[in-house]
Amino acid sequence: MRELELYFGPQHPGMVGNFSITLKVEGDRVVEATSNPGFLHRGFEKLMEYRSWTQNFPLVCRLNVMDPDPYEMVYAMGVEELAGIEVPPRARYIRTIVLELSRIASHLFWAWGYANMLGFDTLGQWSMGDRDYILDLFELLTGGRVYHIYIWPGGVRRDLPQGFEERTLQTLEELAGRLPDYDDVFFENRIFVSRARGTGKVDRDTALALGATGPVLRAAGLKYDTRKTEPYAAYQDLEFQVPTRQQGDSYCRAMVIREEIQESIAIVRQCFEQMPEGPAFHRPPNPFKWKIPPGETYVRIEGARGETGAYLVSDGGNKPYRIHFRSPSYPHGILLLEELLKGASIADVGHIMMSLNIAAPEIDR
Amino acid sequence: MGSEEQLKGKVEDRFESARATIQRKQRLLITLDRDALASLLLFLKSEGLAHLAAISCVDWLEQGTFQLTYHVASYSEGIHAMVEVNVPREKPKFISIVPIYKHAQTYEREIWEMFGVEFEGNARLVPFLLDRWQNTPPMRKDFDTRQYVHETFGVEERRQKTEEV
Numbered sequence: 001m002r003e004l005e006l007y008f009g010p011q012h013p014g015m016v017g018n019f020s021i022t023l024k025v026e027g028d029r030v031v032e033a034t035s036n037p038g039f040l041h042r043g044f045e046k047l048m049e050y051r052s053w054t055q056n057f058p059l060v061c062r063l064n065v066m067d068p069d070p071y072e073m074v075y076a077m078g079v080e081e082l083a084g085i086e087v088p089p090r091a092r093y094i095r096t097i098v099l100e101l102s103r104i105a106s107h108l109f110w111a112w113g114y115a116n117m118l119g120f121d122t123l124g125q126w127s128m129g130d131r132d133y134i135l136d137l138f139e140l141l142t143g144g145r146v147y148h149i150y151i152w153p154g155g156v157r158r159d160l161p162q163g164f165e166e167r168t169l170q171t172l173e174e175l176a177g178r179l180p181d182y183d184d185v186f187f188e189n190r191i192f193v194s195r196a197r198g199t200g201k202v203d204r205d206t207a208l209a210l211g212a213t214g215p216v217l218r219a220a221g222l223k224y225d226t227r228k229t230e231p232y233a234a235y236q237d238l239e240f241q242v243p244t245r246q247q248g249d250s251y252c253r254a255m256v257i258r259e260e261i262q263e264s265i266a267i268v269r270q271c272f273e274q275m276p277e278g279p280a281f282h283r284p285p286n287p288f289k290w291k292i293p294p295g296e297t298y299v300r301i302e303g304a305r306g307e308t309g310a311y312l313v314s315d316g317g318n319k320p321y322r323i324h325f326r327s328p329s330y331p332h333g334i335l336l337l338e339e340l341l342k343g344a345s346i347a348d349v350g351h352i353m354m355s356l357n358i359a360a361p362e363i364d365r
Numbered sequence: 366m367g368s369e370e371q372l373k374g375k376v377e378d379r380f381e382s383a384r385a386t387i388q389r390k391q392r393l394l395i396t397l398d399r400d401a402l403a404s405l406l407l408f409l410k411s412e413g414l415a416h417l418a419a420i421s422c423v424d425w426l427e428q429g430t431f432q433l434t435y436h437v438a439s440y441s442e443g444i445h446a447m448v449e450v451n452v453p454r455e456k457p458k459f460i461s462i463v464p465i466y467k468h469a470q471t472y473e474r475e476i477w478e479m480f481g482v483e484f485e486g487n488a489r490l491v492p493f494l495l496d497r498w499q500n501t502p503p504m505r506k507d508f509d510t511r512q513y514v515h516e517t518f519g520v521e522e523r524r525q526k527t528e529e530v
Contacts, residue, residue, distance in 0.1 A: 211468035229443035
């Protein structure tokens with residue numbers, strides 16, 4: 001059979017984010033896949049070496065438009081560690097709320113992309129609508145819907161506004177009420193289950209060898225969650241489950257993400273119940289005169305897609321000497337994706353890609 | 366004795382050039398001669414640090430070295446070790462650790478592209494994020510972004526007067 005070369009992206013209605021995969025196909029089967037990232041390379045790591053510690057804080061969220069708060073968080077955590085800044089208890093809880101709301105919004109965004117890849121548009125129409133209510137909450141809290149610029153070294157930028165708790169709990173209550181409908185229409189849908197079961201299957205050892213983290217690894221049987229192994233923000237005081245599955249296929253990944261939405265709602269509710277009093281931030285130093293002693297650190301948190309980390313190096317100056325972001329989609333989108341696409345049918349290419357929840361902007365930075 | 370202390374002891378016992386510092390809970394910083402890196406990574410992997418989180422490169426222009434930092438961590442205990450070696454800037458060549466961690470391939474590929482460090486044994490040192498880049502590897506400290514913009518796109522003429530529109 002003749003071998004053809006097809007391009008999935010960067011211009012493709014099914015491509016989420018600016019990313020490209022070159023496919024060598026024989027008939028309906030993919031023989032070889034090559035990921036081509038780089039369309040969203042904005043050079044953040046170099047840019048940040050030219051800007052002060054404070055100037056960099058509005059830049060970091062832009063590393064991943066779908067789940068921006070983890071990057072604000074790792075930047076803040078890294079700077080706090082290097083500079084020896086403490087975070088007040090109330091800020092820890094507020095950060096947890098923001099991070100979990102971001103996780104919910106990211107998972108709802110994922111639901112749109114994933115179901116669309118399977119040709120099922122209804123779920124995305126619902127989930128993007130529900131995500132909009134979460135974005136409204138962010139707008140109330142931070143002034144911005146998508147990029148929040150809220151978690152900064154020392155805490156969060158301002159305290160919770162009037163009515164935020166009430167509105168958040170109400171929004172989450174409504175979302176929780178809709179999740180059974182999501183299950184009815186999609187997650188328990190026979191067609192979805194039969195398409196997703198067995199597709200894009202990765203066994204635990206391959207997942208480990210190729211650097212998988214987050215829902216991808218948890219769907220393959222390893223219960224690894226940074227919120228449990230290295231608790232940050234308020235997670236050590238909170239009770240929550242870490243959904244895990246065993247088969248490592250697209251269905252398992254989808255179910256892990258679906259179950260995480262419910263866990264995140266429970267975490268946010270607990271945060272409001274246990275919210276301590278006190279300031280929302282410790283006053284940051286004068287941005288024009290802020291120098292951080294020499295040192296280096298690696299900080300990691302659990303983003304919606306997996307381990308999100310930052311390696312910061314300070315040489316004693318007022319700018320980072322080196323900052324390197326570790327994004328979860330980096331290993332998923334290159335070697336793991338190329339591996340899982342081997343032997344897949346063309347119809348499943350987008351489906352497998354979305355089941356890994358690859359975010360192109362965080363690969364390229 | 367905590368696991369960090371145990372690990373520090375074992376590393377310093379077995380690897381002559383290794384110096385391990387416990388930065389804080391769950392964080393070790395290990396520096397050593399680059400010849401011993403592969404053995405150390407294999408040892409750490411056998412001790413449970415089987416997760417390669419990332420490989421970073423730092424350009425110490427004044428000292429004339431590229432620092433390569435290997436971030437390895439334990440899935441179960443959350444212990445993270447930053448293993449650092451230095452490679453001379455004049456001859457930026459090192460071994461690939463793909464045989465130990467398969468997905469190191471992508472990190473090494475990016476460091477090759479952005480810093481110009483060659484990793485012997487990495488079969489995929491081909492362009493990654495940059496498009497037909499012919500210039501100095503851009504993450505190097507001696508690559509000036511402003512100068513590059515001026516040379517490539519020309520210098521913008523300063524507007525001499527403003528006009529009402």
